[in-house]
Amino acid sequence: MAQKARGIGTVTLHAKRxxxxxxxxxxxxxxxxxxxxxxxxxTAEEARIQLQRRANAQTLRHEGQQQSANNTSSSPKDDLNGELMKLAELKSAGVLTEEEFAAAKRKLLGL
Structure with a gap:
């Protein structure tokens, strides 16, 4: 009660390492x-959302690469264009940062 009267309190954080x-x-x-x-x-909620976005982005990229490997009728150029378009969509959706987009694009282009 004394804490409330003075406008202060105790905050207990429970964290899982x-x-x-x-x-x-x-x-x-x-x-x-x-x-x-x-x-x-x-702040904790924002961190959870960022982690989930990164996990989703990794899954999407992996699935995209897997699909292009199974599709033998398309040319490598078509596959590359498709992957670049997917990266651009992820960046536009806010899933990838500018830096992550640039790094993934360099990797795709072999730079």
Missing amino acids: SNGELESIELVDIPDFRQAVEIINS
């Missing part, structure tokens, strides 16, 4: 603690 280990961290006497919780939650 990449090795699977769980960890709890307490941030004690945080001014405007409700806002701190909102910031932490929104």
Whole structure:
């Protein structure tokens, strides 16, 4: 109660490390603690979305390469154009950053 009266609070974070280990961290006497919780939650959500986008982009590229390998009727030039178009679509959709797009394009072109 004393914390609430002073407008401060304790924020407890529960984190799961990449090795699977769980960890709890307490941030004690945080001014405007409700806002701190909102910031932490929104930052974590943005990070989850970015990870999911990257995972989706990797899956899409892999599937695209697999399909072109099975399609023997198209020429290598058609396959290259198709892959470049897919990369451009991913960039337009915000899945790939400018740097990721440029790196993938260089890889496709063998530069």
